Amino acid sequence: MSFFQTTFLIATAAVAIPVLLHLLNRWQARQIELGTMRFLEEVIREGAQRRKIRRWLLLLTRCALVALLAFLFARPFLLENRQQQGERLRLVLVDRSASMAMKGNAGRLIDDGVSAASQWTANRQAEATVEWAWFDSQVEPLEPGETRPSSPQVLSGDTDYAAALNWARDRLSLDRDALAEVLLVTDLQQSGLVSEGFPLDGNVLPATVPFHLIDVGRPAANNLAINAIRTPSDRIGTESDLEMVVTLFNYGALPFEEVPLTAAITNGERTARIRKSISVPAGQAAEIAFSFGKLDPGVWRGTFSLDIEDDLAADNRRFAAVEVADRVNVLILDSGTHKVGTGAESYYLATALEQDGKNLNVSSDESDQPHISEGRFRTQVHYLEDSGTPSFNPEKYPLIVVADAGQVSRDTINRLATYVRIGGQLLVFAGDDGGRPVWASWENEGLAPGKFQSVKRSGAMPYRITSVSTGTMLKPFEDPQRSDLSRLRFEKFLSVKADEKTQVLASFDSRHPAVTKQQLEQGEVAWFLSSADSSWGNWTTSPLYLPLVQQMAADLVHLTGEGTIRERQVGDDDPTVPANGTAQEGSERLLTSFTRPGFESRGEALYVINSTAKESDPARIDRETFAKHFGLVLANESDDQADAAVEGQSRKELWPWFAAACLVLMVFEFALANRTSA
Template sequence: MNFIQTGFLIGGLAVAIPVLVHLLSRWQVRRVELGTMRFLQEVMQDGAQRRKIRRWLLLATRMASIAALVLLFARPYLPESIRRDGDRLRVILIDRSASMTMPGQGGRLIDDAVAQATDIAAELGTDATVLWGWFDSDVEPFEGNPARVTAPRNVVGDTNYLAALRWARDRIAANPDAIADVVLLSDLQQSGLASDALESASLDMPKHVPVRVVDVGRPAANNLAIQSVTTASKRLSPLRDAITNVTLFNFGTLPMEEVPMTATATNGRRSVRLKKSINLPGGQAQELSFDFGKLEPGLWQVTMQLDVEDDLAIDNRRMTAFEIAEPAPVVVIDSGSRDGQRLAESYYVTAALRQTSDPAEMSSEDDQTGPQRSGRFDPRTVFLFDDVLPEIHPSRTELVVVTDCGSVPAQTIERLESYVTAGGKLLVFAGDGGESGASAYTAWQQSGLAPGQIHKPVRSGAMPFRITSLEASSSMLAPFGDPQTGDLSRLSFDQILRIDPASETKVLARFEGDRPALTRHRVGQGEIAWFLSSADDSWGNWPTSPLYLPLVHQMAADLLQLTGEGKIRYRTVGDDRDVSVAQTAAATDLRTVSARSGDVKPVTFENVGFEQSGGALYVVNSTAKESDPTRVAADQFAQHFQITPADPGSAEPTETVQGEYRHELWPWFAAAAVVLLVAEFSLANRTSA
């Protein structure tokens, strides 16, 4: 028996009141023996015994009345186990990962799973609730007609058993009154498991929920898979041969002999096709190289295809892509003269841009004894004192670098404004420019190219300025987020340019005192990055630091989308798509919402192949771990997740649950209280003190 208002049980202490009254009301007399009262005494003793019994009955009645009133206000009830239509819940999970496309008894393995799941769903009859869910790396509820469940045609994802069981656990938790069980149908591929401790702890499936694991997999599988396709870099020089490396693995026990393999590279106008034959013993790997020779500039899509009949066809094809491009033309603006006696302000920047940090980008035709040729940039220095600034246009000049913002004439700033507005990229280093500095700062601000309000340069005191914080999430500074790879706080600056950044300006790095060190903003269709110290050694010795070259490379390359993922981005089936805010607001179907379960699922890549989106080429492949057909036994699966396996001989869940219906007992206690009060009144009138 339980109580709704347990606080009233404290009133049970009032039961002691009748006991105290009874004890205090007892007679206190002195006994006197009178001989004439002997016969009367016998009569009085007989009546005293009856009064004593009535007094004890009266005491018990009063105590019981108080107890009945206390229990009446506490509202006792008895919980009842009830059975209603629809109180049974069965969650059916069907594996739709790529390995489920292997041949089965009635087609594919997923077709066999659907057929068995339909029979299992019918075991409970029409009164039960059955929730269906497809799972690979995520779970998608089935919202159609349960009587017409058909296997999906597109089966390309990777297996994640933990996500599937979590989804089932949450559905059961949302129906606490139901008698629930879970049925999981899969080929039990071992690659879908992680560590025992991690998955069992994060799952925490209720022990009273039985989980039936139905194995529909093949006892043995024969599979030759393309595991990976790689190139030396995403951006290759047209002077070098384009070589693609392929890794194969034979997951079967039988050797594969004379298997044809085709490598195709195409840029939309021209295709290059290469063929080789593969001999690979069972359980071994092999690496191959395909040399496409020297290719013309452009974006090339590469497809590797195995012509083999094995149990898993999806991993017989894998794609990659690369860009064949000349070094990016860069104009470096120097306000001085090439014949000056002092070192030119553009010297360090030009030297850094001519260098390459990746030996793979070096051409075999480069002169190793002379200056190294960069695989990214082809800088050309323009001295404003001697030369006339050539016509600059984003289609011919991908990047312009200004080495001293304070020395640039107003006419040149106007031309740079037109260049950036049309889509050009501009990298600006600070400088005072002597007497002309103030007018140059004003011209930068009037053009909109300045990152904000420019003030006079500030000199350091006894201690130089240092970079104290940076936005590591920015692709421009991502390599410097780890101090072991590049700690920008080691750089020292004797002088910096002070600015008040505009609201649309992103501050990517800061000096101490929260002063901006590196900013970035857009003007028209172009972008501008400002580094608020000098490009040469006039404001400090930072150009002699080993970090100068990688930092200059990162700033220039990121403006040209050569850092981070760049123009070529690799994805796996099931990964979320990159959707901009504008696209999200314009499209209504970018996120799939399940009305029944309340789940919100982002839009993902669903097909293997190439996709152009937002100026980038997405290379979408199936996950490599689905190629491994190694399986796990059903009992090991249950032990791995610490779940309660269902009784294989029972079609129905045997666990009962306690219903939330409360059978309240207060009417009975109210009646008992009335009876006790009437009895107390009657006894009190018949019992003298």
């Protein structure tokens, strides 16, 4: 016997109350010998035994009544086995992954699977509600009532058996009284056992639900797949040659000789096409490079295709894209003269920005050296002492870097404010201490991150950057194991009390802002509140100097993050489509996902969608291995087994019986109490 509300069982302690009252109310009268009472004493002695029995019986009745009331409120029930008599339900899950596109007996494997599943449902003796669903890495249920659905034309997803079985479990939980069966139709591809998004918790399906499995897979398959395409970067300059490297893998037992491979890249009406051949030994990988030379600016879409008839055609084509663009013009303002040469702040900044920021190693290990090649920026240094203040045009110079804010004139600050308000981006390094008048000019023009206070100098211990805000401009530096900014040492920094509108992206150990960013009408201003050279710290000698300067500059001109070209896999969620509420209860995954390889334009972004390499592996497992992996028991395929009533458990509540017993005891106690004297 079990209880719904076990906390009410605590009330059984109230049984002690009748016992306590019984003991307190025992008759304890003094005995006095009176001659006139001799005959009455004989009568009392004769009824004493009967009264004693009634008193004990009354005590037991009251104790039982208190206990029954506690049990009544706890709602007792019994678990009993019974034959389910609910409606019959059959769930049919058909694998629609890319491997199901292989040739079968009557077309593709998925066509064989739909035919076998339809025949299986038709052979069931009893009528039932049949619900079909396709599955790959996600599950797509069909409308109830389908008898033989049409096979999907595009098969490109990854096999994920856990996703299918968990969906079936969730569906069965919505109709617990149904007489249910589950049928899974698949090619038993081994890669489907691996699941990242759907962890398994014990047995997937209840042991009382018969599970059937139809294997339509081929015993052996020969497959040559394009697994990956490697490009130098998502964005390259117009002066660079574009070279793409294609990686192929032979999953079959036989070698492929001189297989034609075509690479075509397009940008609008412009097309470049190269055709080569390659041989790949059995069970091995091979690489082949395609060089397209220098290309015109734009986003170039590449399609790489194998001209071969193997067992799986889905992985004979793969897509890639690269953006060819001119380098971003950056104007660096130096308040000094060109005669300073390599000692100027502008020299450090120009050198850092001219490097290839996409391939920089941001590790703080001193032995790691950054990769240096043509960068994303083209810099020009303007010396204010030599040439005065120029005009600032956001179209010509999308980004301006101020090397030493403390020595900039008021007229220059005024022009910079106009430049930012009309859409320019500004990166400012504090530099030398120019005194209160200079800092006031930055504040008056709205370019300051807040109220400047003073330049703080360290004592025996230098200042360090100890905190980085997550999800901001400095995202690559959030993880201290990958890029520890606290290793940078600063002897001075410009103290500022940040405004509410200012984002503090990093702070010194004294909780003073180190890096800030704020919006000013159409443009943005970022501050690094120390110098760009080694006069205020040692950070110019650190491997972190280049990637940190590159990251701040690139973020301001929107070159960070995923960028224009974004790679996705079939089955990944589409961020532009909101949830439609079709996900099963308890599942947070969206059914709005990329469903086929190719290119998808979403706003300013181009999504490059490919199938994952794991679907290209045709290795299979047997039925017993599948069942053991998921803790399943394969049902007998006979009709009697399929249509037999499934034994289940139900809860039989006992509170009506306890209520009736309480009522009887209450009547008995009332009658017995009236007939029992103290």
